[in-house]
Amino acid sequence: MPGKLKAKIVAGRHLPVMDRASDLTDAFVEVKFGNTTFKTDVFPKSLNPQWNSEWFKFEVDDEDLQDEPLQITVLDHDTYSANDAIGKVYIDIDPLLSCEAATVISGWLPIYDTIHGIRGEINVLVKVDLFNDLNRFRQSSCGVKFFCTTSIPRCYRVALVHGFVEELVVNEDPEYQWIDRIRTPRASNEARQRLISLMSGELQRKIGLKVLEMGGNAVVGYLQCFDLEGESGLVVRAIGTACTLDKLSPGTAPNTTTHTNTHTLPNTAPTSNACNSPSKDSKEPVFSEDPPHSLSGPPTPLRTLPSSSPPPFSPSKPCSRQSSSSDTDLSLTPRIGMGSGGSVGKEAGPLKTLLRQHTQSALEQREFPIFTLTCFPPGFLVHVGGVVSTRSVKLLDRIHNPDEPETRDAWWEEIRQEIKSHAKALGCHAVVGYSESTSICEEVCILSASGTAAMLNPRFMREGCLDTGGSDHRLSRQPHPGMVGSERGEGEVSSTWLGFEDASPPSCGFVHIPYDEFNMPFPAQLTYCYHCRRQKVPDVLFTTIDLPAEAEVTGKGCLIQARLCRTKKKAQGEVNATSISNLLPFMEYELHTQLMNKLKLRSMNALFGLRIQISVGENMLLGLASATGVYLSALPAPGGIQIAGKTPSDLSYDQHISTMQKRIDDTIAKNKELYNIHPPECIEEVVGSPIPDRQRSSRLFRSTSESSDELSELDLSHGKKDAFVLEIDDTDAVEDIQSLLTDAPIPAGFYSCNTEVMPGIHNWTSGLQMFTSVRVYRLSNANLTNQGLNKIFTDLCENLLKSLYFKLRSMIPCCLCHLNFTVAVPEEELIQVAVTAVAMSFDKETQQAADKALTRGSGENEEQLQFSMEMCGESTISNNQPTAKPSGVPESAMVHSSRVSSSERCSPLPEGRSRSLRSTRSLPCGAPVTVVKMTPLSFLPGTRIVKYLGIINMFFIRETTSLREEGGVSGFLHSFIAEVFAMVRAHVAALGGNALVSYSMKECVFMENPNKNQAQCLINVSGDAVIFIRESDQEAIPPLLTSRQTSSTGADGTT
C-alpha cells in the first residue's frame, strides 16, 4: 500500500440555482476514489458555498493511483427526493506521482455535466504522499514521465533513446451495452467518460512498465488514440518513444557558454554512401490485392512497397551493414558508464509476470527502431530516405475477450512490420516521425501508419543497459535498438569519425541518400549535394518529420495541401472492404501527384510534416495530404511544369495549352517572389548518376497507370505514345491544372505551415493564438461526380483557410503554425473538417544575422543546448572549426550565450495581470484567473519552459436534447469546445502551470439529430502542462548568471 491520496474540498462558486423556490442551492460534495467515497457537509442556501472540508484520505495501491481518476461530484441536497447531481470533476492523479512533475493540484476547476456543460467551479486541493522510495514503485510504473511533445522536452537532455513502445487496451463501449437502453443519457455518458479515463490510466501504466523494463524513465512523443468501434467495442491505444532523460539543472546551464563549439561535431553524418545498404529488394511496384495492401510509389520518395512480398530480411544483417559507421561513433561517445548509470536500480525480475508473451517477435521488433519523434537532437538524424506508409483495410468484429486484444494487436503488428520493411527497402534502418491512425465507418476500419525512413546515429540508441543482459530483452516486446550487436562487437574503434567531418557538412547530411545509388529502391534523379558537392541527393524529398534545425533553407516555406474525394458504392462487409482497398492506391497516387505539382508550382523541393489522411464514409472516401513545402538549399532547384497536349492537331487547343502554360509559369514566378526563393544559380554538374539530372522540368501528368513510369518524362518529350499518355483525359488534365491554379494565394502578411515553425521566420513575438475551427458541409446533390466532389472539398478547405486568415488579421504579420486538418465523413453526404493551429505573430523588420540566431534559439536550439551539455560531460572531444561551415554552426553557438544569459530575468508571473488601471476594479473576486496559453507546438516563442508538470489527457462527452435552444449545432459545438478549453486551462493552472504545449485535439466526433433536437459530441484533447518564464530581450552579463539562475530556480519551485 504505497500511497496516500489526500483531497480537500475548499469552496464552490457560480453554482447553478437548483432550488427554484429560493433561487439557491444546498450543495455538498462527494469525493470518490476507487471504491471509497467521502462526503462533505451540506452548505445550505448558497451559490458560493464554503465547505472548507477536512482532508479526505484514501490509502491506495500505486497501480490504482495510476489507473483511477479522482472523482468529485457536486450535488444538491434534497430532503424529500433524491439528491440532484450538479456536475462532476475528474482529476488525473498521474502528474503527482512523478517527483519531477507537479506536487499539488490546487485551484478552481469547472464542474462539468455532460448534459448542461460547465456549471460553476469548485476549489480543491489534492496531494499524494508516497510512502516508499521510488525504486519500489517500479513494480507499477509511477514516476515514468510522459510527454506529448515529439521532440526532446526542453529542460531535459536525452541520455538514451530506447525505442518504440506501444500498448492497446480494449473494452466494451458502455454506449452499446444492453443497460444503455434503460439508463439516462447522463449516466451513459458518465460511464463512458469514466471508462475511458480508466483505460487511459491503465494504458499509460502499462506503457510505463515497458519503459522501465527497457531501462528508460520517460516516454516522449506519446500519442494516445481512441477507436470508437461501435458495436465491436472501444479501443484505446498508444505509441511513444521510450527515452532516458536527464533533467537539466539550471545551474549547469552556464557551462554551455564555455563549450559552445562542441556541439558542432555530431551534426556530421558519419559516413559515405559506401556503407549504405545495398537494398536488394527493389522490385517493380505492383499493386497488392490484399487488404493490408500498400501502394507502389508515385514518382520519388513517398514510397510504399508491396506488402505481398515483404522482403525477407535477417535480423542481424542490417546491423552488420551498419556497423562500419556505428562503431566509429561509439568511440566518440564515452557515455557507456552514464548510460547504464541512468537506469539505476533496475530490477528486471518482477517484470516478468506483467509481460505478455511475445518472445518470438521480439527479435524482429528490435531490429528496426520506430520513433514517434519528429524533432531530434542534432546529429541524431544521419540520412533521410523518404516517407514510408502503409494502410490496411480491416473488418471489425466484436472483441470477444477484452483481456486478450490479440486481433487488434496483430493488426498493428502487421502494419509496423510492413513499415519497417519499407524503410529497409529505402536502405534505412529506422523510421522516425512515426504515427498511426484509423478511420472507421460502420464495420470497416482503415488502419494507417506513416513515418520517414531514416538512418540514425546509433550513439543515442545504444542500449543503456548492456549490462542487464539478454534475457531481459527477450522478454520485452520492444527491447529495441538494433545496433546492440554490432556495437558490442566492434567496441572501441578509431576516432576516424572526425575525419568525416568535411565529408558531409552538418547542414546537408540528412538529405544525402541512404540507399545505394546503383541499386535504388525506386528510380529517382540524383545529383551531387548542392551544399557539399560530395554526396548524392535526390531531386525531391518528402518527410513526415519537422525541418531539422541544421537544415539550410532558401526563402520561406508554405503549407501545401492535396485534396481528393472519391465516391464509392455503398456496400457491406467483405465487398465494401475490398472496394475501399482497391480505391486506396489510386487515391494515394493522386494525392501524391497533386502534392508534387503544387510543390513545383511553388518552386520548392522538399516536404516536411507530411500527413496523409484518408477517411472513409458510406459512399465516399476523402483524402487530405498536408505538408510544409520548403526549398532545401542542398537539393537541386525544381524544374518548372510543362503541359503536354494530347495531339497537337487543333490550333485553338494548342493555344489553350500555351495560355495555360503561361499562367503556370507566371504563378511559379510569383511564388518565387512570395516565398523569397532566390537560390544562387548553380552551375549544373553532370554527375555519375544513372539518371541524367538535366531534366529541369517535370510534366504535369495524370495517369492511373502504375507509377513506375515516373521516368517516362524523357519518353514523353520524345513521343507521346508512351503507355500512360494513352490515359490522359484532356478534360481531367485541364481540371487538374485548374485546381492547381485555383489555390487562393495567401493574403499578404500571412504565412502558413503544418510543422513546428516556419522555415525562414525567426523573430517571433509573444503574440499567440491557438484555435480550433470545425465545419460541416452537407452535400445537397447525391449524384455528384468525383470532379464535383473534389471541387467542393477543395473549396471547403480553401474557404476555411480564408476564414482563418480573415479572423486572425489583427495579428499580421503572422504565421499559422502546425495547421492540422482532420477530415471525416460523419454521415452520408456530410463532410466534416476540423482545424487546430496556432497563429504566431512575428516582427516584420529585416532580420539581421545575429537577430536570427538569437530568436531562432527559442524555436529550435534547445536540443542543441542539450546536446552541447552532453558533450561538456564528455570532455574527450576535441573540437574543430566552426568556421568552415558558416551555416547553422556559429549561429547556434551564439544562440547559446544569448539564450542562457537572457532567460533568467523574467518573472514567472503569467501575463495579463495588472494590464490596465482599472484591472483592480474589474477583478473584485480576489486573484485573477491565471492566463493559460495553449499551443500545438512544443515551445512558446520568447519564453523558456522551466518545468514540465505532467501530461493532460482529457476526454469529454457533451449531449443535448435542446439543440435549438442552445443555438443550433454551431452554438452547441462552439460552447462545448470553449468548455473543453476552459477545463484544460483550469487543470493546467491547478497543477501550477501557465501553458499547455504540444496540445492536440485528437478526436472530435460530432453527431446530430436535428429532428429530435438532439446532438452529441465527443472530444479528446491532450498536451503537456508546463511552467514557462518569459525571456527578456536583453542580454545579461554572463558573470551574473550563476547567482541569478539559482535564485530563479528557487522562485520556480514556488510558482
Next chain:
Amino acid sequence: MSMELDVFVGNTTIMDMEVYQLWLDGLTVSDAVKVRMDEGALLECEANPEVLTSDTMDQFRTFQMCERLLHSPTKLGSQLLYQIPAQNQIILIERYYEFDSVFAREVLGKKLSKGTKKDLDDTSCKTGITLKSCRRQFDNFKRVFKVVEELKGPLVENIQRHFLLSDTLARDYAAIVFFANSRFETGKRKLQYLSFQDFAFCAGQLISYWTIGAMGAPTVPDSMMEDMDVDLEKEFLNELKDLKVLVNDKDMMDQHKILVCAALRGKIKVYKLMEVNFKNLSRALINLASKLTHTKDVRDLFIDLVEKFIEPCRYDRWTVAEITLFLTHYTNAAHCLGTFRHQMIWDRYMGVIKSCILQMYHE
C-alpha cells in the same frame, strides 16, 4: 451544398470590437455583413462575402454566449469559460452598458416595469434605435436599478463595484436610477427640449447635495445608511419650509430686492425687467422649495423650474450670463439680510437650483 456547422474557438476569445458594436446596435447578421462590406471589410485579407458572413455569425454567437456573463460583470473576471484579456473585458462591459442618450431620455423617470418594456417598440420607432438594442438598454437600466436598489452606501460607488463601469458611465447610471426611483416628471412637452445630459447633470447635483449621503457623511457616523443616495433627505426638505420667510416677510423681501438690484445695476441688460419681476421670480423659487415635502411636487421639480422660472426669463430674453449673475447675487444677498437665519439651508438649496437652472437654460 450548405454549411451545416461552422465554428471557430480561440484559446483567447477573439472579439472584433467593430462587430461588437454592430451586435450591440441590434443588427441582424445579414445587416451587419452589409455594414461591414460598406465599410470596406472585403478589402482586408482578400475576404469574400462568404468569409465575412461566417465571421460575423461566429462573432455574434460569441457575444451572445458572453451576454450571460455581462449581466453580472464581476463574474466575467473570475469565470473560466472564456479567456478574455483584462483590457478587453473592460471594453466589453463598458460598451455593453453604454446607452443611447436619446433612448435614455425617453425612459428617464419612467417606472422600469414590464409595462414600459412593452412600449419599447414605440420608443424604437421614435428614436430609430433597433428594438433589440432598446431592450438591452432597458434591461441594463432595470438590472442596475434592481441591484443597487437594495444596497447601502454611495450610489455611484455601488454601481461601479457591481458593474465595473467607468466613472462617467456609473454617474449616468446613478442618474437613471435616481430618476427611476423618484419618478421625476420628464415627459411633459415643455421638458422635451431637455436632453438626457441636462437631466443627468441635475440628478448629479441632487445626489451630491440633497440626499442623506451628500451632507450626511460627516454627521452620520455610519455612512452606510439605507438609500442614502437614492432618496432626498427628508429633514432637509422639511427645513426648506423655513425659507418661506423670504417671501412672506415683506420687509425681508424688499430688502432682498434692494440688495440684488444694487449689485446688478448696470451689469445686466434686462435690469428693468428684472426689477419688475424680482418678486415673482423670488416667489417662484421659494414656493418651489417649500412644496418639496410632497412627493408629487418633488416629481414636478423640473417642470416647475421650467414653468415658473426658466420660461419667464426666456420670455424676457435673459442671457445665460445674466441669469448666472442674478442667481449668484440673489443667493449671496440673502446672507446680508440680518434677520435671515437659515443660511445653511439656503445655500444647500440655491446651490443646486442655480446649477440646475443654468444647465437647463437653453433652447
